[in-house]
Structure formats: C-alpha cells, structure tokens
Amino acid sequence: MDRSSGQPGVVVAEAARGGLSPRAVRSLWWGSAGLVLAVLGTSVFAAGADHGGRRAVALALVGVQVGALWWQVRGPVAVLGVTAAAGIGVWALLPTVSLTGALLAAQVVLCVLSATGPRRVSVGALAAMCLLVPLAFAAGGGPAGVAVYLLAVVLAWTAGQWRRAQRARVAAELDRAVAEERARIAREVHDVVAHTLSVMVIQAGAADDVFVRRPDQARQALRAIETGARSALGELRLLLRAFGPEDVRDDAGAEERRRPGPSLAGLDELADSVRATGMAVRVRREGVFEGLSATVDLTAYRIVQEALTNTLRHAVGADEVSVRVTVDGECVEVTVTDNGCTPQGSSASVGAGRGLVGMRERVRLVGGSLRAGPLAGGGFEVAARLPVEGA
Structure with missing residues (x-):
C-alpha cells in the first residue's frame, strides 16, 4: 500500500453465460409449438372441412412446422426455411387460411433468430420474409392483407431485438458484478497481506540486527513474526472460504466458522503488532461502538490497518502514529496521523499507486467520505467519516 489517490476501483461473482440451457430450449419449444398448434392447427382444421384430403396434407405440414421448431435455437436459418416452405404449402392447399397465419411458425423462428443470432443474419431473414409480400397480395387480401403481413413480420423481428437488448443489459450487469466482486476480494487480500508482511519484514530485519548480541530480543521478534503470520493465515482462510463454493464453506470447521472477522474490537491487537516494530502507537476511542453495522465496523478497521501499513512502509522518519x-x-470518524514525511517524487507520494484507491472505494460503498494527505506542519493524515448504519 502507498499514499495514493485515484479513481475508485470497481468491486463482485462470476456468472456463466452463453446459449440457452436445455430446459430453456424445451420451454421455448413447448411455448412456440403450442402457439402454432392452437392458432394455425385450429385454422387449418376449420378451413379444410370441405377439402377432403387437402386438409390432411395441410395438417401434416403443420406437424412438420411444429417438429422443426425443436431445432429453432440450434439452426434457426434452416428451420426458418422449412417452416416458411411448409407454411406456403398450407396456404396453397387451403387458400382460406391467411398467409400471415400460415407463416406463423416462420415468424416465431424469425423472432428467435433476431434475439439470438447475428444481427446481419436476422436482417437478411427479415428481408427474405418481406419478399413474400406478392404472395400476401395474391392471397386476396389486397393492401390491407399486405399491411397485416408486413406488420406481423416486422413485429416478430422487433420483439427479438427487444429480447436481445434485454439479454445484453443482463450480461452487462453480470460483468459489472464480476468486476466489483473481484475488486472486493483483491482489497480484502491486500488488507490482510500488506499489513502483515510489512510488520514481518521490519521484525525480521530487527531480529537479524540483534541476533548475536541480544538473542532474547531476536526471539521476541521471531515470535511476533509467527503470531502475525498465524493471524494473517487465519484471516485468509476465512476470506477464501467466504468467497469459495458452497461445499467448501460447508466443509469448514464449526469453530472456525464462528470466529469473528476483523473489527474495531481488535484495534488494540492491531496497534500492538505495529508497536512491536518500534513504532509508538497511541489509540483513542470515544463513544459507544455497539451499534455499528458489521460493514461499517470492518470498513473502519481496514482504514486504520491500511493507514498504519502506509506509515510503516512509506513514512520516512516516522516514530509515532496516532x-x-x-x-x-450518527457517524464514525476515523483519523490516523503520523509524524513522518514522504519524499517528493517517490512512489509513496500522493497521486501515485493504489493504496488510497481501496480506502476511497470502501468508504464510498458505505456512503462515507475520505480525506488523505500531508499536513502543513509535517506528517500525514488519513481521515474518514462513515455513517453508523452504512449506505
């Protein structure tokens, strides 16, 4: 982590997408087949009472259309050709059935093709369906019949485009959720690892310096490293299980699942881990902490943790932090101030890196505000104001 500011990252759960599921395909077939049978089948049965064998052939063609609809998702162009040819055959056998009604199955396939296929292909299919306008005129309907046919075909294509846009919106929302979740996981891992590693590096250096002359102090530093590593491993384990699959979470031990996550109640332990590096840490609490929401409690803790890590890693000459x-x-105010300085042009200067981006995003998500930067008299301050209940 460094002293940086920038645009808030986006934070979220990967969702599988692609073609329709087998269940959705079956549902689509049942719906479209039922529509064709109910409308066209009934019309053919009623219109063919005086046409003997022609009615039987027309009903068989209706059956061909219904059967072809099963493949309307896998091969919509071919199915469109089959259903259109069969529909024209129905109309030729029974002229009393309107061409619009006879081509109902083809209109259904056009809608599916418009919703799921490439737009250029669906536009070509729409143009091909419009080429049948002379047949609509020949059917005896005149201009009105042509208008009804064109309206039905265009509405079918438009309905598919509307469904396509709806699916695109859902996909965009899923992509945004995935990005948000990934960023949230990255922030959590960064908060756990950055602070612990910073403390461990400083402790390891201290142990190396006094290993021969003061072995007891070296052992104390090594024990602090062990304690910090165990704590970080525990947090990471809880984090990975929280974000992992359901079966992984179910396999976790009951005792570990009940272990509370980081919160302001652990502020003293956090301060002790920094004090172990030789940094003087003064902690001051005011007010009642019991009413805080879990999200705000965690956010406040993470802000303190990141600010302390920032001091350890980048505050030159700092030996005290408050x-x-x-x-x-109504609000929780968190202020972390050190007495160090940040060299101009270093990666820790304000505006570089990602350190404060994560803090700003955390604060934004709970509806709060964050101010961070060097102080006029020297030192660096991070100040956050969070609503008690969170956004």
Missing part, C-alpha cells in the same frame, strides 16, 4: 476513532451517534 489513531482516533469517534462514534457520535
């Missing part, structure tokens, strides 16, 4: 957390009934 942490103040105040709850005034």
